[in-house]
Amino acid sequence: MQPPGSVNIRDAKALGQLIRRTRKQQGLTLETLAGLCGLSIRFLSELENGRDSCGFGRIMMVLDALGIDLVAYPTEETPS
Template sequence: MPQSNTVTVHDAQTLGQLIRRTRKQQGLNLATLAGLCGLSIRFLSELENGRDSCGFGRIMMVLDTLGIDLVACPPEETVP
């Protein structure tokens, strides 16, 4: 069941905005988050700016570091 603070992500731009907002709420700058994740500042900047080509594995590292859970909601199956 979705929580009240759930964000529906349909594109890289929305995911980037969520990551930026969460990072700032936690008082982290890009350099600090980069160190915590083991990723480059450039990658994080591109991710926050909605670049589509960011690798999924690295995105998951950022989400994990920030404590963001990724929840997928498949469409409900219809029974014939």
């Protein structure tokens, strides 16, 4: 069972949507967020648009700057 308010992230597009939504809720521009996490506006734009090739370490920097915790739960296995 996942905590209230949590979001299932199954692909890069869903992660990008979460990041964009959180950034806008916090009233941040791409430029401001880029300054907060030390990354380029281009990278952030690609991340928000679901580009698959964004590096995990840089993604974690963005999540940290936005105050988003990444928590993973194994999916329940169904018996064969």
